[in-house]
Amino acid sequence: MRDGYGVVRLAAMSDVHCGKESAGALQATFAQAAQAADVLVLAGDLTDYGTAEEARLLAKELAVVNRMPVVAVLGNHDYESGAEQEICSILSDAGVRVLDGDSVELNGVGFAGVKGFAGGFGRGALGPWGEPIIKQFVHEAVNESLKLETALARLRSPSRIALLHYSPVRETVEGEPPEIFPYLGCSRLEEPLSRYSVFAVIHGHAHNGTPEGKTARGVPVYNVAMPLLRKRYPGGALLRLSENPLNLPDRRGGDDGPPPSPVPEPVETTVGR
Numbered sequence: 001m002r003d004g005y006g007v008v009r010l011a012a013m014s015d016v017h018c019g020k021e022s023a024g025a026l027q028a029t030f031a032q033a034a035q036a037a038d039v040l041v042l043a044g045d046l047t048d049y050g051t052a053e054e055a056r057l058l059a060k061e062l063a064v065v066n067r068m069p070v071v072a073v074l075g076n077h078d079y080e081s082g083a084e085q086e087i088c089s090i091l092s093d094a095g096v097r098v099l100d101g102d103s104v105e106l107n108g109v110g111f112a113g114v115k116g117f118a119g120g121f122g123r124g125a126l127g128p129w130g131e132p133i134i135k136q137f138v139h140e141a142v143n144e145s146l147k148l149e150t151a152l153a154r155l156r157s158p159s160r161i162a163l164l165h166y167s168p169v170r171e172t173v174e175g176e177p178p179e180i181f182p183y184l185g186c187s188r189l190e191e192p193l194s195r196y197s198v199f200a201v202i203h204g205h206a207h208n209g210t211p212e213g214k215t216a217r218g219v220p221v222y223n224v225a226m227p228l229l230r231k232r233y234p235g236g237a238l239l240r241l242s243e244n245p246l247n248l249p250d251r252r253g254g255d256d257g258p259p260p261s262p263v264p265e266p267v268e269t270t271v272g273r
């Protein structure tokens, strides 16, 4: 991306689900990111059970990136133990900029970040009608969408990236069982992306989704869930974005690349991806 700062290279990944077994396993991947990119982007499910202990472990793993800026949003797993505030503060102390309805400019690139929420896509999106609990559920998705809009509105950089955990489009969750699509994202999150100029959207959560899609207005959407990238691009857990056109996921470990990094196998759950 060029905007007077030269080329800014982003390495993006999601759903690292850092847990007890991850000690030492993520360092090589983060070190590769630090070598190949200027900014590391983490799209949620940073921890497996959302504990402070896991966040401390992740902070330790991230130490290898040294001074490279790291920007992140939390995912649903990071809320599992009710320790999301502590996770934010542990990661912030480690130098990670954790976004939740706010924005940051790093190396000239503006990032607007929210976790997002579920609710479904297009005509199948859940509407705020009937029981109060349904209205409350839909309200949460609307609220996340408004937070994203506010974050985008604050950015002055012409190169804007929207960072979410849940998907704003159906296309990048395809590959998952259709029955769970409504739990993987929500079209309401796409609305602010139509109102503000956005260079690209990065999300995770759909471990078995599709790596690339587009919003209705043609903005590229990247699902960088680590389990998905590992399946689709053997040996690679990174997505690099650079000058136009956007680079494809970095196929590390191919004929010319370094060997694959050891990465932990995330614990799959039935719904709590």
Ligand SMILES: [Fe+2]
Pocket (backbone or CB within 6 Å): 045, 075, 076, 077, 165, 204, 205, 206, 272, 273
């Ligand atoms: Fe998730």
Ligand SMILES: [Fe+2]
Pocket (backbone or CB within 6 Å): 015, 017, 045, 075, 077, 205, 207, 272, 273
């Ligand atoms: Fe996940």
